[in-house]
Amino acid sequence: MKIRTSTRIAMRDSPAFSERWLQEYIEADPSVLGLGDLRVIERERRMPGGGRLDLLLIDPDSGVRYEVELQTGATDGDHIIRTLEYWDLERRRYPHAEHVAVIVAEQVTGRFFNVIGLFNRHIPIIAVQMEAYDLGDDDVLLTFATVLDHVAASPDDIEAAAAPVFNRQYWDEQTAPEIMDVVDGLFELLREIDETVTPKYNKWYIGVRTGRSVTNYVAFHPKQQWVRTELRLPEEAVDDAALEAAGIERLPYRKGWHRLNVNPGNTDEAEALLRDLFAAARQRYEDSWGLSWGSPSA
Structure with missing residues (x-):
């Protein structure tokens, strides 16, 4: 084993490490950020009102978009504000996508953590600290480490903050009729389990109301x-083979939620599987909260 010594490089003071160079380096392989197998939508994306977003990335499996700002040196107020501003602009332009703000800097300061703390976790933001080391012989090691990971709120968290102004008409205007037909079919399956189930329309998603309670x-x-x-179930509760046989695409499991893509034209096999999964998720929710809604209606 050969051990090599290294010297930390101050990237901000080195002409070799400009922000444009960093953009191109990450664009060539976004996985270096350690955020997964992401794809580049655009580099230096023009923003309304002026300014350019360094990188707009997307997770091709989940559709989550990452608004990435780069900075050599320590995080400063301008870059923090710009990161949040560009995240908010993209979130407003594409409201049906999930968005995460990302700031990549050579040093993530205590001031940054203080500012983000003021938002009380209401903004999904990731901070990545990068470091460069001179290994000699013109070799340089560049590392990226996540030092802050505030994930997006769960549906229950969003429910608490959502204003009750979104309804069926809102979703009909936003979504193709055949897709809303799929939603209607899924609620029919839910009502086979409990006839009191109704949709709870929100801006970002359609939730479930059981009687007068949001569930x-x-x-x-x-x-x-x-x-x-999305179903709140343990990871092992869903059988991949059964999903594949039913023609249902499964996305990666994420923080307690199974995520499935349900297409128009479900087969009887798919409907039966979904009904069973809905019943299991409902039962687990009931057990978790010590609730009792009576026996299923079907």
């Missing part, structure tokens, strides 16, 4: 070609 053991995100269906 988000399942949530629906209508997209252009399918309905992303």
Whole structure:
């Protein structure tokens, strides 16, 4: 084993490490950020009102968009504000996508953590600290480490903050009729389990109301070609082979939620599987909260 010594490089003071160079380096391989197998939508994206977003990345599996700002040196107020501003602009332009703000800097300061703390976790933001080391012989090691990861709120968290101004008409105007037909079919399956279930329309997703209570053991995100269906179940509770046999696409498991893409034209096999999964998610939700809604109606 050969051990090599290294010297830390102050990237901000080195002409070799400009922000444009960093853009091109990350654009060539976004996985270096350690945020997953992301794809580049655009570099130096023009923003309304002026300014350019360094990188706009997307997770091709989940559709989550990452608004990335780069900075050599320590995080400063301008870059922090710009990161949040560009995240908010993109979130407003594409409201049906999930967005995460990302700041990449040579040093993430205590002031940055203080500023982000003021938002009380209401903004999904990731901070990545990068470091460069001179290994000699013109070799340089560049590392990226996540030092802050505030994930997006869960459907229950969003429910608490959502204003009750979104309704069926809102979703009909935003979504193709055949996709809303899929949503209607999914609620029919839910009503086979409990006839009191009704949709709870929100800006970002369609939740579930049982009687007078919001019970988000399942949530629906209508997209252009399918309905992303999220179920709160343990990872091992869903059989990949059964999903494949039913023609249902499964996205990566994420923080307690199974995510499935349900397309128009479900087969009987798919409907039976979804009904069973809905029933399991409902039962687990009931057990978790010590609730009792009576026996299923069907």
